[in-house]
Amino acid sequence: MLRMYTDPKGEAYKQVIDVAIQNSECFVLGYKMGDLPSENQKYQSVLEELKPYLIKTIVIKNNNMEEVIQIREAYRSHAFYCSGTYYFYKSCEESGLLLKQFAGSLSDWIFPNLLEDLCFLKKDGEDYLYSVVHEGMYGINVTENEAIELMDQITGLFIEIEAHRDFNRLLDDAIKQKTDRLYISGYRLNKLPDRIRELTEIRWLEIFEQDLYRLPQALFELSKLESLRIMTADLESIPGSISKLKNLKELQINCASSDRPDSTWRTKSKEEISLNRIPPEIGELEQLEQLTINYTSIQELPIELEKLKRLRSLNIENCMIDQKPAFLQRMKQLEYVNVSRNSIFESLALTEYEKD
CATH class of the missing domain: 3.80.10.10 (Ribonuclease Inhibitor)
Structure with missing residues (x-):
């Protein structure tokens, strides 16, 4: 799992969503800590529009850390770290289009405007791409070579790689990716x-x-x-x-x-x-x-x-x-x-x- 220096935005976000859809089985969005807004039209729109792609819902009550640990062990995902309601959606072109419609960056997926912490899971339940927005944490599960290829393809995707131990390479990529x-x-x-x-x-x-x-x-x-x-x-x-x-x-x-x-x-x-x-x-x-x-x-x-x-x-x-x-x-x-x-x-x- 390689860390991103910052979350991709705009056109880079759209391209990253396409890549994640192609390489994942499903994606997860959630309400954390059970703090659900009573009136939020955008929330309701997201839930309604994504409903055809809903696979299942998991509810963790009252900060039950034993249950959180069990779920994290089962899915090996950054998505689950506290109580809340977690929605699993099918990764497909149509659901990906909605993700691009509702947000312009990974950091947009945060309470109270949207469901939180967009994470894409592979077939084995492990993260392909994760976000923990409150902490400014973003990452992608690719090799160093795959990361370099993705950065060549997507301007605005800035991934931490071993080659960045060389300052000139770090600066080259930071400039190229417009970080x-x-x-x-x-x-x-x-x-x-x-x-x-x-x-x-x-x-x-x-x-x-x-x-x-x-x-x-x-x-x-x-x-x-x-x-x-x-x-x-x-x-x-x-x-x-x-x-x-x-x-x-x-x-x-x-x-x-x-x-x-x-x-x-x-x-x-x-x-x-x-x-x-x-x-x-x-x-x-x-x-x-x-x-x-x-x-x-x-x-x-x-x-x-x-x-x-x-x-x-x-x-x-x-x-x-x-x-x-x-x-x-x-x-x-x-x-x-x-x-x-x-x-x-x-x-x-x-x-x-x-x-x-």
Whole structure:
């Protein structure tokens, strides 16, 4: 079973449904935890339209985990993990057309809009294709060579393969498949190639590379990026050109991070960390909702943060700031604020100690 980096969408979703129909005996959709909406026309339409292809229904009551385990052993499918009502439908061209009609991606199959977690089962009951939408988990039961062939045929199907241990191959496929999500870690990178700008559809990007010290200008050309997470041992700066990421909703930077810690690795002191300021240009990120920066030598916050009207969470911990700036009091939309010289865990421990 090979994992997908993200779920296929649009035309890629339709093509994946066709492939799954051809390689499966049936597919499963369910209501989980017995939480059935009383009035939902789309739900009713799905059930009514798929009724001619219904094979059987399984009901698991009251989180009976013994029954869940028995069913999972019988079917070896990701579909069954809690109580609920599970519908088994025949895999055929007609039922496949309905799946393509009701949804535009695997992630569309989620409560309360549709039945949940579309999974295709082979004749032996094992998954051919699975989705666990709440957890963002998607996979397909093919060999490495079959995965490569499928990715050649379907643009937008991005499957994790052994060949992706080579970073250039990973980036090649990520660009080719127009992925919207990518996690980069363990490649011993000390810089990102300018080709990163070719990830034109990327919306979520996480980079965990301890030797990454500078962020290239090409990174800030990813105009659709909504979430950027950087974990590294030390970071030179946050370039002012971050203001170009107009759709960014979440920015998270963690220094003193190691993707391969060993007995010789040493965390720098905060005073040694190069990242010592937040650029005022960050105030131009009008969509920003969450800002987290951890373990830096930052000594003050730019007043331009006050321009971030959508900001809900501000977490600047393990820094060199002695007290919260007064302008934060004017940011009434903030739901969570932590500006501290210590980590949140150290702060909590100190609070408990002071109580005693």
